[in-house]
Amino acid sequence: GQNIDQPTEMTATEGAIVQINCTYQTSGFNGLFWYQQHAGEAPTFLSYNVLDGLEEKGRFSSFLSRSKGYSYLLLKELQMKDSASYLCAVPNQAGTALIFGKGTTLSVSS
Amino acid sequence: DTEVTQTPKHLVMGMTNKKSLKCEQHMGHRAMYWYKQKAKKPPELMFVYSYEKLSINESVPSRFSPECPNSSLLNLHLHALQPEDSALYLCASSQDELTGIGADTQYFGPGTRLTVL
Numbered sequence: 001g002q003n004i005d006q007p008t009e010m011t012a013t014e015g016a017i018v019q020i021n022c023t024y025q026t027s028g029f030n031g032l033f034w035y036q037q038h039a040g041e042a043p044t045f046l047s048y049n050v051l052d053g054l055e056e057k058g059r060f061s062s063f064l065s066r067s068k069g070y071s072y073l074l075l076k077e078l079q080m081k082d083s084a085s086y087l088c089a090v091p092n093q094a095g096t097a098l099i100f101g102k103g104t105t106l107s108v109s110s
Numbered sequence: 111d112t113e114v115t116q117t118p119k120h121l122v123m124g125m126t127n128k129k130s131l132k133c134e135q136h137m138g139h140r141a142m143y144w145y146k147q148k149a150k151k152p153p154e155l156m157f158v159y160s161y162e163k164l165s166i167n168e169s170v171p172s173r174f175s176p177e178c179p180n181s182s183l184l185n186l187h188l189h190a191l192q193p194e195d196s197a198l199y200l201c202a203s204s205q206d207e208l209t210g211i212g213a214d215t216q217y218f219g220p221g222t223r224l225t226v227l
Contacts, residue, residue: 033215042200042218043153087152096166097143098216100152 002026004101006088011107012078020073020104022088030091033098034062034073037085046073046086075106083108113137114219116201122225125191131222133184133201142184143216144176145200153200159184160206191226198223 003025012018024032031050035043049055049064049071061074073086085103092099114135123129133142141160145153158166159178167176173195175187184201201219 035218040198040223042220045215045217048215089152092155094166096141096160097155097158098153099155103152105150 002090002092002099004088004090004099006086006101006104008102009105009107011109014078014080014108014110016078017074017076018078018106020075020086020088020106022071022073022101024069024071024088024090024101026069026090027093028095029066030095032064032071033089034071035087035089035100037087037103039084043087078108080108080110082106114201114203114217116199116219116222118222119220120223120225122227123188123191124227125193127191128187128189130188131186131199131201131224133186133219134182135203135217135219136182137203137205137217138181139203139205139217140181141204141206142178143202143204144184144186145202145218147198147200147221149197157186188224191224193226196225 006022033048034046036046037043047062049062052066054061054063059076064071085105087103088101089098117132143158144156146156147153155168156170157176162178173190177185198221200221202216204216
């Protein structure tokens with residue numbers, strides 16, 4: 001089956017850099033997704049990694065190491081609006097839906 | 111346009127009521143999903159429709175009944191719900207099911223906040 005682990009909470013200050021880690025165990029691998037979810041809102045897609053390495057997209061970057069079953073989301077130049085839950089997700093074994101980690105709640109303070 | 115719309119945004123219903131949640135996408139996506147999300151928990155998959163056919167039912171109680179009238183619409187019919195069914199119900203869609211390298215991104219609607227009294 002699929003198992004995903006990420007920290008429950010993190011705090012940081014405006015302008016800082018924060019790294020949110022995610023470890024996973026999967027039967028087969030079809031890539032890893034990161035979603036951002038503000039309280040009471042729907043998850044929004046941030047990134048998708050299927051090959052090893054770093055994918056940069058503006059202030060957000062995502063890294064994957066398939067051999068280690070490890071990914072991280074890197075947020076630079078933090079802003080207050082980055083306060084949200086960050087969900088790591090992988091497709092289920094059949095590749096028919098996403099399995100989400102419990103999410104990391106990031107609080108950004110001034 | 112990567113928009114998935116859901117109506118209503120909020121719904122309050124009694125345990126004897128019958129109501130429906132609606133989801134719509136016009137991106138030509140062939141896979142559509144219902145997720146349930148409780149507070150401070152990740153979304154949990156309920157149903158998957160692929161090419162308008164139900165492909166996954168994650169052992170969801172029969173008081174939840176999905177329907178896919180056409181490739182753009184997905185409904186969730188609710189009947190005789192329990193207070194513990196109160197949650198955010200999220201609809202999502204993707205171009206196709208998430209198979210193989212280059213898995214398709216899922217796009218989520220804003221959700222319906224359901225309260226069962």
